[in-house]
Amino acid sequence: MIEINNLYKNFGTKQVLRGVNLTIEPGETIVIIGRSGCGKSVLIKHIVGLLKPDKGYVKVEDKIVNELSLKELYELRKKFGFLFQSSALFDSMSVFENVSLPLVESNNGFSKSEVLEIVNEKLALVGLEGILDLKPSELSGGMKKRVGLARALVTNPSYILYDEPTTGLDPIMSDSIDQLIKDLSEKLKVTSVVVTHDMYSVKNVAKKVAMMNDGIIYFVGKPEELLNSNDKVIMDFIRRTEV
Ligand SMILES: Nc1ncnc2c1ncn2[C@@H]1O[C@H](COP(=O)(O)OP(=O)(O)O)[C@@H](O)[C@H]1O
Numbered sequence: 001m002i003e004i005n006n007l008y009k010n011f012g013t014k015q016v017l018r019g020v021n022l023t024i025e026p027g028e029t030i031v032i033i034g035r036s037g038c039g040k041s042v043l044i045k046h047i048v049g050l051l052k053p054d055k056g057y058v059k060v061e062d063k064i065v066n067e068l069s070l071k072e073l074y075e076l077r078k079k080f081g082f083l084f085q086s087s088a089l090f091d092s093m094s095v096f097e098n099v100s101l102p103l104v105e106s107n108n109g110f111s112k113s114e115v116l117e118i119v120n121e122k123l124a125l126v127g128l129e130g131i132l133d134l135k136p137s138e139l140s141g142g143m144k145k146r147v148g149l150a151r152a153l154v155t156n157p158s159y160i161l162y163d164e165p166t167t168g169l170d171p172i173m174s175d176s177i178d179q180l181i182k183d184l185s186e187k188l189k190v191t192s193v194v195v196t197h198d199m200y201s202v203k204n205v206a207k208k209v210a211m212m213n214d215g216i217i218y219f220v221g222k223p224e225e226l227l228n229s230n231d232k233v234i235m236d237f238i239r240r241t242e243v
Pocket residue numbers: 011014016034035036037038039040041042043
């Protein structure tokens with residue numbers, strides 16, 4: 001379980017998080033939606049301790065993230081797969097090298113052939129095969145996201161954090177990534193947190209949706225409750241984001 005409790009974060013005089021509260025249950029898939037710049041990336045970076053809160057805390061299982069030692073934090077991060085907004089692949093490295101990197105970095109003790117087997121298995125999970133030797137520059141935007149996702153999966157995480165997984169993709173590609181997120185969360189029984197400003201992803205992926213507004217979680221509920229809400233702030237948000 002991930003518990004976000006009264007989380008505050010400022011950058012200089014800019015108040016980004018102003019008391020975020022949110023509980024994410026084991027095995028669930030939650031979509032966090034909010035306008036561009038509202039603090040979604042800042043929020044999920046707190047979950048894995050990439051940012052420290054000014055006030056409040058994030059608790060993962062029984063651990064308070066900002067109180068962990070560096071060593072404990074690295075241990076905790078092994079439970080997470082993080083798909084960054086940019087895919088964050090290394091251009092000079094092949095697909096195989098990119099995907100196997102977390103395994104190599106964690107000194108896993110696997111043999112070369114075991115690493116190859118794991119990489120192939122994860123690539124198959126994201127619908128890619130036979131591209132081990134390609135470089136990121138030879139891949140489409142959607143393929144890069146999939147490779148980034150295979151890399152996030154390579155350590156068998158319990159939690160997957162997706163930061164804007166469909167940004168920059170065309171609608172068809174976006175739909176297939178949304179479908180993949182859904183399939184993976186069902187197949188792997190992971191806890192998935194999807195951050196997006198894409199209303200389509202809410203409709204396609206979410207069983208539970210949380211809307212960020214003005215530095216807080218303004219709404220948590222089912223997607224249809226959000227979409228049918230009479231609340232002025234929510235209606236205004238949906239009108240602006242609908243395409
Ligand atoms: N490291 C940082 N230093 C200063 N300001 C930051 C930093 N990271 C994010 N911000 C600011 O915090 C706000 C929220 O950013 P972000 O979480 O990236 O928004 P989004 O919801 O689009 O992901 C933005 O105004 C951004 O400029």
